[in-house]
Amino acid sequence: MAESRQLEAQLRETAEKLLREKNVSLFVGYEKASLPFRTTPLLLTKTEEAPRLVWNPFCNANLSVYLPRLFLAPADARAAKAAPAPPRVGVVLKGCDSRAVAVLLQEKQVRRENLVLVGIHCPGIVDRRKAEKALGEHQALGAGEDGGGNIRVVVEDGTESTLRREDVLADACLECRSPAPALHDILLGAPGEAARTGTARPGTARTRTAEFESRPLEARWAGFQEVIARCIRCNACRQACPLCYCKTCIFEQNRPRWIGPGTDPSDLALYHLIRAFHLAGRCTECGACERACPMGIDVRLLARKLSAEVEDLYGYRPGESVEATPVLSSFALDDPQDFVTEP
Amino acid sequence: MGRNPYLPYPARIAETVIENESRDIKTFRLAFEDPGSAAEFRHLPGQFAELSLPGAGEAPFGIASAPTEGDGLLFSIKRAGVFTAELHSLEPGAPIGVRGPLGRPFPWERMPGKNLLIVGGGFAFTTLRALIKQLLHPAQRAHYGSILVIYGARTPGELMYRSELAEWQKRGDISVHLTVDKADGGWQQHVGVVPAVLEKLKPGADGALAIVCGPPIMLKFTLPALASLGFSEDAVILSLEMRMKCGIGKCGRCNIGGKYVCKDGPVFTRRELASLPAEY
Amino acid sequence: MTEKLLSLANLDPWLARLRERGSVYAPGTDQAGEVALREWPQPEPLVLDYKNFREPPKAFFLPRNQTLLYFRDGKTVELNSAVPETFLFGIRPCDARALALLDRVFLDGDQNDPYYARLREKTTVIALACAQAMPSCFCASVGSGPGDGSGADLLAVALESGLLFRAGSGKGEGLLAEAADLLAEATPAAKREAAERIQGVTAQLTPVPTADSALRLRGSYDSPLWGTAGQKCLGCGTCSFLCPTCHCFDITDEPDRRVRTWDCCAYPQFTLHASGHNPRPTPKERWRQRLMHKFRYAVENFGVPFCAGCGRCIRNCPVSMDLRTVLKELGA
Numbered sequence: 001m002a003e004s005r006q007l008e009a010q011l012r013e014t015a016e017k018l019l020r021e022k023n024v025s026l027f028v029g030y031e032k033a034s035l036p037f038r039t040t041p042l043l044l045t046k047t048e049e050a051p052r053l054v055w056n057p058f059c060n061a062n063l064s065v066y067l068p069r070l071f072l073a074p075a076d077a078r079a080a081k082a083a084p085a086p087p088r089v090g091v092v093l094k095g096c097d098s099r100a101v102a103v104l105l106q107e108k109q110v111r112r113e114n115l116v117l118v119g120i121h122c123p124g125i126v127d128r129r130k131a132e133k134a135l136g137e138h139q140a141l142g143a144g145e146d147g148g149g150n151i152r153v154v155v156e157d158g159t160e161s162t163l164r165r166e167d168v169l170a171d172a173c174l175e176c177r178s179p180a181p182a183l184h185d186i187l188l189g190a191p192g193e194a195a196r197t198g199t200a201r202p203g204t205a206r207t208r209t210a211e212f213e214s215r216p217l218e219a220r221w222a223g224f225q226e227v228i229a230r231c232i233r234c235n236a237c238r239q240a241c242p243l244c245y246c247k248t249c250i251f252e253q254n255r256p257r258w259i260g261p262g263t264d265p266s267d268l269a270l271y272h273l274i275r276a277f278h279l280a281g282r283c284t285e286c287g288a289c290e291r292a293c294p295m296g297i298d299v300r301l302l303a304r305k306l307s308a309e310v311e312d313l314y315g316y317r318p319g320e321s322v323e324a325t326p327v328l329s330s331f332a333l334d335d336p337q338d339f340v341t342e343p
Numbered sequence: 344m345g346r347n348p349y350l351p352y353p354a355r356i357a358e359t360v361i362e363n364e365s366r367d368i369k370t371f372r373l374a375f376e377d378p379g380s381a382a383e384f385r386h387l388p389g390q391f392a393e394l395s396l397p398g399a400g401e402a403p404f405g406i407a408s409a410p411t412e413g414d415g416l417l418f419s420i421k422r423a424g425v426f427t428a429e430l431h432s433l434e435p436g437a438p439i440g441v442r443g444p445l446g447r448p449f450p451w452e453r454m455p456g457k458n459l460l461i462v463g464g465g466f467a468f469t470t471l472r473a474l475i476k477q478l479l480h481p482a483q484r485a486h487y488g489s490i491l492v493i494y495g496a497r498t499p500g501e502l503m504y505r506s507e508l509a510e511w512q513k514r515g516d517i518s519v520h521l522t523v524d525k526a527d528g529g530w531q532q533h534v535g536v537v538p539a540v541l542e543k544l545k546p547g548a549d550g551a552l553a554i555v556c557g558p559p560i561m562l563k564f565t566l567p568a569l570a571s572l573g574f575s576e577d578a579v580i581l582s583l584e585m586r587m588k589c590g591i592g593k594c595g596r597c598n599i600g601g602k603y604v605c606k607d608g609p610v611f612t613r614r615e616l617a618s619l620p621a622e623y
Numbered sequence: 624m625t626e627k628l629l630s631l632a633n634l635d636p637w638l639a640r641l642r643e644r645g646s647v648y649a650p651g652t653d654q655a656g657e658v659a660l661r662e663w664p665q666p667e668p669l670v671l672d673y674k675n676f677r678e679p680p681k682a683f684f685l686p687r688n689q690t691l692l693y694f695r696d697g698k699t700v701e702l703n704s705a706v707p708e709t710f711l712f713g714i715r716p717c718d719a720r721a722l723a724l725l726d727r728v729f730l731d732g733d734q735n736d737p738y739y740a741r742l743r744e745k746t747t748v749i750a751l752a753c754a755q756a757m758p759s760c761f762c763a764s765v766g767s768g769p770g771d772g773s774g775a776d777l778l779a780v781a782l783e784s785g786l787l788f789r790a791g792s793g794k795g796e797g798l799l800a801e802a803a804d805l806l807a808e809a810t811p812a813a814k815r816e817a818a819e820r821i822q823g824v825t826a827q828l829t830p831v832p833t834a835d836s837a838l839r840l841r842g843s844y845d846s847p848l849w850g851t852a853g854q855k856c857l858g859c860g861t862c863s864f865l866c867p868t869c870h871c872f873d874i875t876d877e878p879d880r881r882v883r884t885w886d887c888c889a890y891p892q893f894t895l896h897a898s899g900h901n902p903r904p905t906p907k908e909r910w911r912q913r914l915m916h917k918f919r920y921a922v923e924n925f926g927v928p929f930c931a932g933c934g935r936c937i938r939n940c941p942v943s944m945d946l947r948t949v950l951k952e953l954g955a
Binding site for chain 2: 691692694697698699701728729731733734736737738844870871872873874875876877878879881886888893894895896897898900902903908912915916919920921923924
């Protein structure tokens with residue numbers, strides 16, 4: 001829509017200025033991808049490349065995933081001496097992405113003074129799989145946004161059709177409660193766009209969890225098994241997650257080896273359980289994992305439940321504030337402990 | 344279809360010897376369970392085998408013994424990872440799987456009539472031991488010219504095969520120069536890195552082949568030293584180490600460019616390596 | 624090369640006849656609403672005009688989790704369970720061609736992989752020519768095409784009134800001979816229709832300049848483009864796990880067995896030595912390896928790129944990287 005065109009122009013100007021004035025040496029945004037319903041990350045170092053930046057409903061990746069690796073400490077003192085100074089980085093952030101940066105700051109994985117955070121009020125992004133499915137056997141050759149925030153598509157025979165916004169928005173976006181970037185140095189766009197188009201259904205996450213929980217134990221287990229059975233252990237969910245930055249992931253540790261590399265049912269279950277628990281109290285619900293999954297697995301099944309638990313028990317939502325003590329790093333005498341049971 | 348290439352020959356650890364003062368390199372003598380396996384397993388120096396322990400895994404190791412040494416195989420193995428730690432904990436009698444022989448050996452056919460310069464560093468000396476044993480075999484020795492060995496380690500206590508080295512040094516048909524980075528009280532031989540000894544000895548390159556095994560840092564300085572002595576890229580033969588799994592050119596792990604270290608190597612000439620990306 | 628015609632009415636009876644000899648897999652809609660190879664018969668009807676499956680049929684030949692050997696009473700043994708006869712009906716030509724490429728690694732004559740060989744031998748591949756191309760398809764640029772029958776025992780082309788079969792192997796010839804009573808002679812009109820359909824799909828493809836890629840990539844080993852790509856790549860294994868020709872694997876032990884699982888050159892652990900040394904230490908080298916392996920090293924070793932042009936890596940990359948773009952830029 002007109003508004004995202006305007007935002008796009010502002011974004012290009014912002015990046016160009018940051019690079020030109022040497023406020024940053026690297027700017028991370030999005031550019032047009034080769035296929036419809038997608039964008040691809042653009043890591044800019046030259047002002048003249050700024051016009052390649054785009055802002056549209058296909059800006060799907062959580063770009064904060066690129067930040068921790070830019071600030072990795074060198075292996076030893078000698079390497080540290082030879083290493084170049086960490087870059088100053090500008091990065092485009094949606095609401096959920098900015099919360100991920102807040103968690104990375106809490107966990108000391110990035111340097112605040114080296115970051116210029118360019119927040120954008122996010123109207124929600126398109127899940128390409130939903131869009132592709134909605135087209136049936138037709139295939140898109142091009143896609144854009146119309147004035148009402150719906151998705152206009154040109155298909156193979158040259159005809160145009162329109163996909164309704166609420167039918168193709170990513171699940172995480174439908175469930176989103178804070179589309180505004182909490183943390184930013186520069187803020188683009190205006191709030192309330194999601195509300196205006198009437199697509200936000202922030203209760204959905206809890207409804208989905210409640211529906212799952214209402215099933216009998218056996219059905220829940222069967223449901224979980226069915227969800228993960230398609231997993232091919234490609235690690236896309238982990239790699240797309242900005243908060244999975246461990247230098248050696250538990251899945252790759254081999255002294256001892258905690259989990260096999262394949263798709264044995266017990267290894268699959270362990271993989272998804274461990275990931276869910278390692279993100280409990282940290283996940284900012286961006287849904288990058290889910291959209292990265294090539295197999296269309298609901299990889300946030302457990303994460304949604306754990307986020308609700310953390311919020312209900314401790315009144316904590318990850319990434320809302322950098323100053324807050326992370327929930328799993330704090331202990332208060334009056335913390336609820338009803339879940340602690342006698343053996 | 345022949346024998347399943349993933350199925351190891353059953354063997355047992357017949358003997359173990361601690362090779363160094365740090366006690367992290369052990370030589371294992373393995374004996375095949377079945378005489379048929381011993382007959383089928385026909386290797387040449389430079390080749391390697393996959394050793395396996397059920398439940399602990401499988402890993403590739405250069406064969407330290409020459410085929411002329413008779414029954415059994417020797418492997419000198421440094422304790423570095425999970426598998427080698429498990430292996431080091433085993434006593435004689437423990438079962439072990441052996442798969443191989445794998446890879447391309449030292450270019451045996453090119454050696455007759457040549458002077459041979461054998462340069463080794465650290466723990467990579469294992470397959471060079473196999474080579475030297477083969478060359479010194481009474482039925483073999485006459486086929487080759489002079490044999491000059493330069494072998495270096497960090498300290499005297501880190502040199503492997505010390506009693507054999509001493510025996511070789513007493514012989515007239517092989518010249519063995521040992522060097523250490525750091526000498527101790529009784530050390531009477533070279534002190535300094537391998538390339539420095541090479542430059543001191545200045546072996547002639549005419550009609551000679553250099554066979555080199557060692558850590559990357561040794562190679563980095565030894566290869567230019569050999570070049571300045573006049574050794575052509577074809578006359579320098581190296582053995583590479585790479586992470587491997589299948590050992591038979593399927594799993595892709597040891598790829599360097601279009602080559603598989605496991606089946607096209609691990610032995611390459613320097614000319615062959617020069618045409619490959621430096622991803623080793 | 625025998626060509627025969629099967630009427631659509633005879634398709635089910637023919638599959639039923641194959642079903643008597645073994646398992647039959649055919650395109651159908653799965654629980655997630657996607658067309659996939661499913662065990663036939665299913666209550667839902669067969670689908671013939673799908674684009675392509677989410678996953679390549681690679682797992683039929685290189686299972687994601689495959690036991691190689693068992694440990695029994697301290698011995699490492701091979702327990703050969705009988706491999707059932709299997710028929711794959713309706714895989715697309717790019718995926719069938721990928722099998723012909725995998726054969727070069729796993730059935731190289733020098734050292735066959737017995738596990739792959741057994742599954743390949745017991746599986747009959749019936750490819751189905753494409754009904755339409757996707758924007759991510761580029762099979763014709765890597766020596767294949769929407770009517771490529773290499774790697775398949777039979778190639779079928781869906782016509783208005785039935786299927787035109789073309790035998791691609793002795794096994795395929797045998798299938799046609801056995802089903803003689805269900806088949807009719809291929810008429811010149813049917814052959815013409817098949818050729819036109821394949822041409823129609825070919826015309827939808829956008830060419831990618833890969834034909835001389837081996838030479839081009841040779842000169843570009845030090846190109847800054849690898850760094851750019853490596854910076855963007857997340858280092859997941861989606862591209863290779865969904866690639867019909869990627870075949871790198873790991874071998875690990877469980878307490879009672881030795882297992883082969885898929886692995887991927889994008890992972891840092893893939894080449895990491897026990898000493899801590901890593902010959903391909905950053906995403907840049909790893910990304911270059913994957914592309915170089917497919918478009919240069921494979922061409923040097925086998926004379927063909929190890930890519931079938933199916934486009935799955937492009938469609939599924941979490942950050943929408945497109946190897947065609949990089950190939951183009953390298954050539955520019």
